[in-house]
Amino acid sequence: MTKLLQLYKDMPVYEKDTAKALIKGLRLQLLQLQFQVAKQDKPVILVIAGDDRAGRHETINTLMGWLDPRFIRVNAYGPAEKLDEQKPFFWRYWRDIPAGGHIGIYMRAWTSTSVVQYLNDDISGKKLKRRLAYIRQFEKSLHDDGALVVKIWLHLSKDAHQERVDEIRDTSFFDPKDELALKNFDKAIETIDHVLCETHSKDTPWHVISGEDPTSRNIHAGQTILQAMQKWLARAPVAVAAAEEYEAPPPADPNLLDSIDLSPEINKEEYDSSLKKYREQLHQLMDQAHEQGQAVVCVFEGVDAAGKGGAIRRVASAIDAGIYRIVPVAKPTDEEYAHHYLWRFWRHIPANGMMTIFDRSWYGRVLVERVEELATPEQWMRAYDEINDFEEQLTIHGIIVVKFWLHIDQDEQMARFKAREITPHKMHKITDEDYRNREKWPQYREAIHDMLEKTSSKKAPWTIIPAQDKKYARVEVVKTLVKALKEAL
């Protein structure tokens, strides 16, 4: 007994003249709404999915004719077996997320592909279950960020499906897979209904539309999109609406940062020999990782002047230059700013066999953006979940995620600022802003503490590096990477 799919029965079928009149009005309204959408700073994401032969292509082609196609991008993905396995599952969908004011139509995307993968036994029931949780999180993340997500599922009854296959059986449109689909109809429908129910929510509901009468199908799809856009354009600012869902974290336990033992140091000889040893190991291990297709993500965060740059250089110059990239994270470009804040990090996720080193990262959301009030409380509060989900997408794909927090105390920081001011090739690194940031030390402490506490997972743990002694810190960083690679390879 299907639950969501039965909804389609209630839909009217329109006579020719009624249809013509409805379409005329619909086109004009859709076109006008499209201009209003273009002025929004958030995108519209339309998912058009459905049963085999239910008319997904035709529906999308019709919508492209009704709307102005110049400002819509259709993102169509190959059959599941041809998916680029070099990157995490959601990578390609994130990559194609439209910028604010744009409309993206997704076909054969995350839901359809998951259904097909499950029906083809490419993923187990257990994996499907996990996948559905990720889909919920992905769509929630888009919705929470202010995007409109409209999901349409086109459905055909078994009889209608049979009829449609019979119609084309002797034409070039017929595909042996059609016969197979018909044979497996019941199992497919059961799976689809399960998947729809599990990914149906108040904010990103499924709209099930009958694919039987093509014209009525197109009208229903158009009306569904029209109504969703109208409601979205009239929405209250999203931050207010979402505020209740998130609670401020409990006051930070001040002890965590204070309890970091900053005393470790090593002498020059120890430094030279240890660094040499671990760098050689790192070189070999990364060559091996490259051969084996093992990807690595390194995140460097830390107090200003804690020595991130120096540590990164010791790591990078130990690795063959062709297999890693360093991504310095600063102010987003306007293209990046027009997207969900995680988009610009998804862009740089390494392919299998490669390493990406992030010099600062997505944690800016819960550090500088929180403290400087560049993100609203709702935004940074929900970011912990979003970040954990993001990193889980990486680790579940098999990527090693290593995150470093380089820590020094306030006195050491001041000493380094002063030293920078009198060193010719370091002067450019010190600005008034650095001193201003120092005044917000208590707020940063709290933000750092919350971050370390809420985003240290088993697969993507934080490694806190006491960096009062630069030599010690550099050796520790390289050593930690070596350990992580040894465990994984």
Add this chain to the structure above:
Amino acid sequence: MTKLLQLYKDMPVYEKDTAKALIKGLRLQLLQLQFQVAKQDKPVILVIAGDDRAGRHETINTLMGWLDPRFIRVNAYGPAEKLDEQKPFFWRYWRDIPAGGHIGIYMRAWTSTSVVQYLNDDISGKKLKRRLAYIRQFEKSLHDDGALVVKIWLHLSKDAHQERVDEIRDTSFFDPKDELALKNFDKAIETIDHVLCETHSKDTPWHVISGEDPTSRNIHAGQTILQAMQKWLARAPVAVAAAEEYEAPPPADPNLLDSIDLSPEINKEEYDSSLKKYREQLHQLMDQAHEQGQAVVCVFEGVDAAGKGGAIRRVASAIDAGIYRIVPVAKPTDEEYAHHYLWRFWRHIPANGMMTIFDRSWYGRVLVERVEELATPEQWMRAYDEINDFEEQLTIHGIIVVKFWLHIDQDEQMARFKAREITPHKMHKITDEDYRNREKWPQYREAIHDMLEKTSSKKAPWTIIPAQDKKYARVEVVKTLVKALKEAL
């Protein structure tokens, strides 16, 4: 008798102490120059290539240790046989062109890959010759735009090569290919020398460095880059330097545009039946093109209000939505603005089997940017060659390129502007700027004329569409596309 490669013999080999002192000074200077580079609005492109076993990787790794690796991107390309054949040869190199102020190191890039392809018999001597012409044009284009291009070739003598292979013969570093390379040494060197000579120019010269002594090799490479950067940073504004090379086009022949017969029109019945017929053909042909991996690029340019949008919609809605993309070309994003002006178009070149429709295009350089003086005369004058080369890169890869110029006269334009002002859903399309542009009609005429005359090649011809009658224009556009596809498939 080699010509360029023999240069390497004149290079000194440094003793250990000298080397140490030289490196210390070099590192400091390079690091300081790197900060100056970061303030430039043009990029630095370093090509590090060389014979097998001459130490390309080691040299790059060393440079990454000397410079600040966080602001350098190494672009390494797979072996020739693994090249992604979905896109034109130069596509990947354009994609990775650094933004202004950034440094990109290229390894196994356009020159090396061409040598390897030729030695492996993947491309013929004739193709190599053509490729070398493209390489000259590509590097010239980067240089003319103001980039610094430094090309280093690391060379080993036959004896040194033999020695190096002997050294590693019993280690895991040995590769059976080494033996083969040694056997084919003479032919390889002959090819390399030929390729270097053919791609050596005053502005983008090759620097041949001996790979025999690793430390001296690194120092020579570092010094070469240092000197090139110093010279580049002290350069005169590039536009002035390049000015002499380009001559203004002869005054436009006013007859070309006037000779366009704007009278053709068709009635409603003819329009409906012809459009239906050609759209159905287009649908089928594009399905076939998709199956066969045939890519298509459509360019729509035209007088304001000539009906580009309407024509594009008639084309787009005839094609299956999953296989085409429309790229509306407006103001560049800041990321695009920081790159060579062709970069943002290379980004959108279709993969095999896909169509990209450009709603306005790279021709903006020689139209609006010329007339509004957004590009210097040197920039738009050399753009004709650059554009012809760009389109040749597409057609040589097998992409169909169809370019439409939609033309109406001034009276018709005014009538359409007026009509837009009183049509609710078209009002947004008309601004004061449109009227201002009209005042520059004579300048635009000249620019249009030059463009049509200088960029209509056999493989990428302009199709001039008399668009006084919208119905006629739309049918002509779809018909032209159908014809182009029929000829190619």
